[in-house]
Amino acid sequence: MMDTKFLNLFLKSLFLTLCFPIHVFCADTNTITSSLSITDPDFVVSSNQVFRLGFFTPENTTNRYLGIFYVVSETSVIWVANRDRPLTDSSGTVTISNDGNLVLINGRNETIWSTNATSTGTTNTTAEIQDTGNLILRENSTVIWDSFTHPTSFLVPTMRLSENVITGRRVRTSSWRSPSDPGLGNFTAGLQALNIPQIFTWHNGAPYYRSGPWNGQILIGIQDMYSPYLDGFRVVNDSGNFYFMAPPGNFLMKIDLNSSGSFVQTLWDDQRRTWDIVWVAPQTQCDVYGTCGRFGVCNPLNSPICSCLRGFEPANGDEWGRGNWSGGCVRSTQLQCDGEDADGFLTLPFMKVPDFAELYPARVEEECRIWCLRNCSCLAYSVDSNIGCMFWSEGLIDIQQFNGVGPELHIRLASSELENRIKDQKTPAANLALQSDSSAIVLKDESKNVNIEELPVFTFKTLADATNQFHDSNMLGRGGFGYVYKGKLANGRVIAVKRLSAASGQGMEEFMNEAIVISKVQHRNLVKLLGCCVEKEEKMLIYEYMPNKSLDGCLFDPTDPSQKILDWRKRFSIVEGIGRGLLYLHRDSRLKIIHRDLKPSNVLLDGDWNPKISDFGMARIFGGNQDQANTARVVGTYGYMAPEYAMEGRFSEKSDVYSFGVLMLEIGWKLWNEDNGMAFADQNIASPNVQSEIVRCIHIALLCVQEFPKDRPAVQTVLSMLSREIVDLPLPEQPIFAEKWDRSHVGSTQGTSQFGFSTNDLTITVLDGR
Missing domain, CATH: 2.90.10.10 (Bulb-type lectin domain)
Structure with missing residues (x-):
């Protein structure tokens, strides 16, 4: 018989082994x-x-x-x-x-x-x-x-940073002292609810970083919030208790205020078992509060990064020259404040607006402008459709030039400062390269009836010289619009010239539509319009040159060497980039724009394979709370048209989503339904390590091409699906084209691509595997 003491020891050891393995x-x-x-x-x-x-x-x-x-x-x-x-x-x-x-x-x-x-x-x-x-x-x-x-340095989903404007109670995070010491560090972060809520980081009590105002959807001073990657954050006013909250979701996320004062957002990658950094702020010295002092503007793409606003000069030229910009700038000419014509405004697009914004109860820009002009203490104003009229009566500080996103900032200047600068009023604070071109001239008399607004204008001679008299060897493509040529200006800048054919069926209406629409928007995933030419019978648009041409050539032209270069990672990046461009058009630009002709031939690729949506001749601007419109003139490419647009003339942002889905797809419903998704993937990219991502993209694309607009996700949701912020995907319904359409519908109402290859024999309706 086992000794009782030994048995007790054995059972205790067994218990410890089972209960305390580590x-x-x-x-x-x-x-x-x-x-x-x-x-x-x-x-x-x-x-x-x-x-x-x-x-x-x-x-x-x-x-x-x-x-x-x-x-x-x-x-x-x-x-x-x-x-x-x-x-x-x-x-x-x-x-x-x-x-x-x-x-x-x-x-x-x-x-x-x-x-x-x-x-x-x-x-x-x-x-x-x-x-x-x-x-x-x-x-x-x-x-x-x-x-x-009682947080320490981290913000996680559903946690709140708050400020009660009635009681003064605040909930803020505070950094660790160092990576090895979680003691109270030098940085704190929280919500400042004064006037318009903003997120701040303070270094020993002094402002160090600022998010810009909350407009009900995003913090407008964070460039990355104009994409879906920082989507879902909220600022709520609960009876005077304002709080900022990170979005809940089916993902593991944390935002750390680290010991160096940076916000670092990470998402857990379960496959690689690592935390992936998805956002950091500050990202550049321009994000650090007040780097360029009062009335200075910071642009991280410039060298030096600081410059004085137009109409201002350094307060201390010696310090400024040595790279110490903290002293800021002072006015070159004092404001007159004597009637409505004494002063005016310089308009700067795509800006991080200054700190200390105040509110005026107006939502119409002209009303805001008139009020500011009549108020001698008003130094600048900006209008956000959700916030309304913001104005500034103190020295303007913490201004930054953004890249293609952000509101317009209107700086008050004496009228004498604005004379001879009318053409520059819509250019960013940091001078565009185009301004150094000798080709930027005043509009000719022949174009006085053409409302090109404030686009820089090129002469016909300048463009003819740049393209070697529009020689065939410089032709990039031909479409229903006319021809596109590669050109090189006298200053060395390479451009693409889109020349309207005299016999073009698209004609002046689409030319003007494209000029007006694209001049009002700017985003890294939209092609950049550099200017125009309107002389007598000639009508041309000048764009940045895209060395890798259009996406359709890369995907479908067997002679194009880039087919082998476009591996899965590049293709996925292109899909995301197109989505970001669409999101900007639909939700984040100051205008709501429906493209109506999204297809591979209208997606251009720059030297780094970044996609740029082009061809806005069919685009339509929506106003106010307009969600959809009808037209008796259906234009575009049938294979990429949403059913409700092709058959009934109804278009909305969901019709663009449909086109985006077709663009993602080169597949067939039958193979998907048979759980054989990889059979229709390009075999050049279908390696086992990316199989799940490819099938996921196919799944998302099928959600985009569902028959009814209400069943299709918004572009914002699509991008969240692609980035796995949304993990679980609903099952798609069978696409309408797989059941009802056939190849007799293949074709385009507008002819061929403007920037490359013909689309007539590339457009598909029944999407078979290649």
Whole structure:
């Protein structure tokens, strides 16, 4: 018979082996009670195994801390209890104290940290770690303390940064002292709700970074928020308590205010088991608050990055010349403020607006302009469709030139400063390269009846010389519009010249439509219009030159060497870029624009294979709250047209989504339905390591080409699906073309591509595998 003492020891060892294989607390619980505590290295886990509450040691130290971290990664600490009082050994215990608080005690029974909540002094309290990462302390059913209202350096989904303008109470994050020391650091971050809510980072109390105002959808001073990657954030006014919240979702995300003062947003990649950085701020020196001082503007693409606003000069020329711009700029000519004609405004597009914005109750730009002009203290104004009229009466500070996104800023100047500069009023604060071209001249008398607005104008002679008299060897493509030529200006700049044919069926209406639409928008995924030429019978548009031509050639022309260059990563990047361009047209530009003719031949590729949506001759601008429109004149390419547009003349942003889906697809519904998605992928890119991504893209594209517009996702949602911010995808319905259409519908109402290859024999309706 086994000795009883030995049997007891054996059973105890077995219990320890089963319950503590890696020295962890063996209990299926997410709660600490007065009778259930944890001692280092024990932990408790949220109900769905998302977060742990336990002990950890930062890198390059032996100190121990109580923290909350994602289960998938013990280095992903989002909250620290005893950040300024580390444990020097592994004797820490977390328990409910006699007064009902959650406390951390050391081996000498000293209290290292406590929730310090007000309770009735009973032990009828419990601490629970939730799947959101929030640690809550309840007395009976009432929450008396939670970690989300006492954050350290991290923001996670559903956590709130807040400011109560009535009570003055704030919830802010604060950086670690260093990567190995979670003690209180030099940077804090939070919401400033004065006038218009903004997110700020402070360095020892002084502004260090600013997000720009919240407009109800995005923080307009963060360039990346104009894409869907930072979508879903919210600012809410709850009876004077303003709070900023990160979006919930089926993904693991955290935003850290690190010890260097940077926001770093990361998403968990479950396949690679790593945290991927998706956003950082500040990104450049221009993002640092007030780098260029008052009335200075920062452009990270310029050298030096700081310049004075038009009509201003450095306050201290010597310091400015040495690269010390903090002193800012002063006016060259003082404002007159004597009647409506004494002063005027210089319009700067795509700007991060200055700090200290005030509100005037107007939403129409002209009303805002007139009010500002009549108010001597008003130095500048800007209008956002959601915010309304913003104006500034203090020195303008923390201004930045953005790249293709952002509102217009109207700077008040004396009229004498605006004379001879009318043509420059729509150019960015940092001079465009075009301004150095000798070809930018005043409109000819022949074009006085043509409303080209404020586009830079080229002479016919300049363009003829640039293209070697429009020689065939410089022809890039031919379409229904006319011809496109490659040209080189006298200053060395390479351009593309789109020349309207005298016999063009598209004619003056589409020429003017494209000129007006593309001149009003600018985005890195839209082709950039550099100017125009209107002389007698000649009508031309001048664009930036795209060395890799159009997407249809890369995809469909067997003689094009770029087919072998376009691996899956490049193709996926192109899809995302087109989506970002569409999102800008639909939602983020100051105008809502429906393209109506999105197809591969209208997507151009720059030298780095970045896509640029082109050909806006068919585009339509929507006004106000308009969601869709009807036309009796259906134009575009049938294979890429949404059914409701081709058959009924109804178009909306969802008709562009349909075209985007067809552009993504070169597949057939039958193969998808047979669960054989890879059979229709280009075999040059169909390697096993990208198989899941390719099939996912096919799935998303099928969602875009569903019959009814209401069933198609918005472009914003499509991009969130592509980036896996939305993980779970709904099943698509059978596309209408797979059932009802046949090849008799193939063709285009407008002829061939303007920038490359003919689309008549490339446009498809029944989408078979290639």
